[in-house]
Amino acid sequence: MTITVTGLRKSYGDQLVLDGLDLHVPGGTVFALLGANGAGKTTTVKILSTLIRADGGEARVAGHDVARQPDAVRAAIGVTGQFSAVDKLLTGEENLRLMANLHQLSRAEGRRRAAELLDQFGLTDAAKKPASTYSGGMLRRLDLAMTLVGSPQVIFLDEPTTGLDPRSRRDMWQIVRNLVAGGVTIFLTTQYLEEADELADRIAVLDHGRLVAEGTAEELKRRIPGGHVRLKFAAPDDLDAALRVLDQASRDSGELALRVPSDGSLRSLRTLIGRLDDRAVEVDELSVHTPDLDDVFLALTEKVTSR
Template identity: 55%
Template sequence: MADETAVEATGLEKSYGRVRVLAGVDLNVPRGSVFSLLGPNGAGKTTTVRILSTLVRPDAGRVRVAGFDAVRDRRAVRRRISLTGQYAALDAEQTGEENLRMMGRLSGLSRRRARERAGELLERFDLTAAARRRVGTYSGGMRRRLDIAAGLVGDPEVVFLDEPTTGLDPRSRQAMWEFVASLAGTGTTVFLTTQYLEEADRLADRVALLDGGRLVAEGTPGELKRRIAGRRLDLTLADPAAYARVADRLGDIAVLRVPDRLLLGVPTDGSAAHVRALLDEVDPDRDAVDRFAVYEATLDDVFLALTGSPAAPAVSTAAAAPEEATDA
């Protein structure tokens, strides 16, 4: 594996009984980057992370992390990685400082170095004022920050973050995004799984989309969005009958379908001429479309177009800002 590669997987396969979870997955994650693995529920994301972090052995394939074989050299890999799950794994009866000092000692640091490292991380995560409070008194955002800080005690080369902002309020989520970006800025590799496509769009240098145990797409967020269209024309139909009629007319062209909102989305280049042509095509009698708007394409659109499923928990258009909105 080249020095610039932090995580490499080739032909990764895994089955549980008769259920094939991974069917030949290839991954290559450069050092010092943020890599996001997306996919619908049951796609194989968690199994992939467990294999890469040495918790599960693959049935077939080759895996190298931080320069070591993840099967033969598990101990060497574990000394160089950090894995943070969806829920904080902390001792609620200890203080924040005690949790970090304990992790330092478990990582092989001397008492003095463990105390120094705890202080460094408490300051970095803005937890110094709460350092001597029991973790049971922390807010959800504070617990999440301390949990990730605990995973960094050993100064890992690769950090696996499994849905790090689940359950956080918007302000805490924003702070976490800034932290993840700063981690990559110091040369640490971040392998991120998330249910928030906006999170991957904002943070990831590269994104891989997993569906049915196979990679269906990989690239930068911009490359993936351009793959389906640079922009999207959203059509709000007049009634359910109009929605059904237009949806049938569009077929596979529609990259967004939200029946309960009578909403359909189709790719467009955003030009007035193309928008007019699309409207004339889908609504020649001008009685089906109630409203329309042009949006920048998002990873939600990529997710829906390539997996045939909305992103968890649902396809959202709230984050996209319309360029124009006009009555049809």
């Protein structure tokens, strides 16, 4: 595992922010940590990136203990926070070369790395322009490019697309996919559930400092009631025949269609289709409807709040 967290705890005065957090993140994947404001997402990132110390528990990043080996952790990671770290008085190229100096690259290597990243992030044409003239999407791309100057193994992206328009957000998603394809591990915090659904190999839901669920997007969706298969028929006789076979089905009023409760899994679909096949029931259309991550998030956090 590239990131391992066991029993992590953090308080600010009387406010408990992290309450025994456990996380395991495989290398070369995107791991998304979801949670509302105040859930503990940013505190988790700050601890894992050695910016603050935990009150209890253990955490290892890229094989290094964050408390005992902070310098080794810092050498292996990059961090892009909620707010851009770009110096807007400098040009895009100057920002990247400044980061190269901080990473103690030679002047020639710094120029080469800056040019490479400007090209990779589609910023070559704006390289000589002050960052103050950049759009929000360009600033976020430059910010992430600055994070990559040191070729980190692990990148922490703390709400990286906050405030971006839909096109800029999708551009950032493609950049993240490309990084992971190159072997980088991404630890992503976000409030955009669509973002986690698009990018994450695994998702964890954090609520009031506690992990309330973890799994793939599809696994989490199947935990929430409301999933169903919609069957549409060409003739009323087919619908009536299906109703006799499927005792839990309900009719969509005004249409030749049925809703059958289902978790959307391949196994349940095979069972459903097998039952219809055995009775030679003709189905015109079949579509699977599962709860989305919004439903998952609301259901899981409401359960915790109501306890």
